[in-house]
Amino acid sequence: MTESQLIRQAAEGDARSIRALYERYAPRVFAVVRRIAGEDEAAQDYAQEAWIRAVRALPTFRGDARFSTWLHRIAVNSALQALRRSETRRRREAPFPAEVPVGPRGGDTLLQRRLEQALDTLPEGMRQVLILHDVEGYTHEEIGDALGVAAGTSKSQLFKARAKMRELLSSLDGSTQESGAEAWSI
Amino acid sequence: MEHLTREALARLVDEAPLREEADHLDACRSCALELEALRAQSRALGSLPEIRPPLGDWDVLEARLRSEGLIQVPSLLSRLTLAQTPAWMRMAAAAALFLGGSLMGAALGSKGPAGGELAATGPDETLFAGMDDVDAAAAAVRSAEVNYINALARYRQLLEQGGENGVLGDPSSRFAALEYLVAAGQAAVRQAPADPFLNGLLASTLAEREATLRRISTRQDNWF
Numbered sequence: 001m002t003e004s005q006l007i008r009q010a011a012e013g014d015a016r017s018i019r020a021l022y023e024r025y026a027p028r029v030f031a032v033v034r035r036i037a038g039e040d041e042a043a044q045d046y047a048q049e050a051w052i053r054a055v056r057a058l059p060t061f062r063g064d065a066r067f068s069t070w071l072h073r074i075a076v077n078s079a080l081q082a083l084r085r086s087e088t089r090r091r092r093e094a095p096f097p098a099e100v101p102v103g104p105r106g107g108d109t110l111l112q113r114r115l116e117q118a119l120d121t122l123p124e125g126m127r128q129v130l131i132l133h134d135v136e137g138y139t140h141e142e143i144g145d146a147l148g149v150a151a152g153t154s155k156s157q158l159f160k161a162r163a164k165m166r167e168l169l170s171s172l173d174g175s176t177q178e179s180g181a182e183a184w185s186i
Numbered sequence: 187m188e189h190l191t192r193e194a195l196a197r198l199v200d201e202a203p204l205r206e207e208a209d210h211l212d213a214c215r216s217c218a219l220e221l222e223a224l225r226a227q228s229r230a231l232g233s234l235p236e237i238r239p240p241l242g243d244w245d246v247l248e249a250r251l252r253s254e255g256l257i258q259v260p261s262l263l264s265r266l267t268l269a270q271t272p273a274w275m276r277m278a279a280a281a282a283l284f285l286g287g288s289l290m291g292a293a294l295g296s297k298g299p300a301g302g303e304l305a306a307t308g309p310d311e312t313l314f315a316g317m318d319d320v321d322a323a324a325a326a327v328r329s330a331e332v333n334y335i336n337a338l339a340r341y342r343q344l345l346e347q348g349g350e351n352g353v354l355g356d357p358s359s360r361f362a363a364l365e366y367l368v369a370a371g372q373a374a375v376r377q378a379p380a381d382p383f384l385n386g387l388l389a390s391t392l393a394e395r396e397a398t399l400r401r402i403s404t405r406q407d408n409w410f
Contacts, residue, residue: 162228
């Protein structure tokens, strides 16, 4: 079955087609949402929300863009909105936000794990720009649209984020070298 | 010699350097190495792999999609393909069918529809009252699920055996049977509210009951 057939049937509520699309794209959706969320538990909620939105919006998908691009945008917007909502709630409910430790996931290489750990540690604004630009390949104009900021702001945040990331990786490298682990090198 | 800042170097990852920056990079090995490290960092970020969602993610999503009406509810008969149910449920349902559908406390009442063709005891609302032992409660939950599956399987069997002339051939009898099945399903779902399988079955039963009701209301042979 072609992807457009799958999409058409999924838009009509066919469970098998929706599942087939899910199987194909869930890792991509979860990856971007997980990185934006910065933690596993919220990422699951955000990814579920993204899928529900996408399935609800399927009848409006006209095929102007690739389905993967369309879905990816929904996932990014969904995660950013959810993050803003949770950030507002957290500010209201807890003046001293707690750090949520994120453990390494199985199957990652050491390099990937360090990058993910450093990403999770970045301040939220920097993390979002860095993920959208360097990981997902968005332009500054697209980032500006998604985050509601000027393209210039996105640029300056990106440079700060890269510098901060480098600093974090250097410190991670230092701490793991102390414990005898493999040195950071890229 | 004053080095370039990390932010300035981060800009040079994907922008051309100004004349003085280029001159500095030519002369300063430390800054050139730092720029190369930043470029490598961006390349590594760009090749981060996809991440598989946790196991069970689809089940939760499917239940949510169903609850929001975004997935079509298939017909009861197709949902009752026992091959799709967990093994323990299949075994329980099979055992129950062999034993006449009554031993595992089928969810249909003793005054059930179709002259008692559907088994013995009704959904027992008091079954879980005062349950203070975890194992006993878990067994009771499982029992409610098995009862429901058992009753559904019995319903299917009667439908297939009798056809239009069978005990459930008449829509009114079928509707009465479905009323009992809905009650049994609701009792099971109350014990396991987050179970997507049971929720799906209950949704199918409700849909089947509504379809039967519509059929009754549009019958050509109304007595009036």
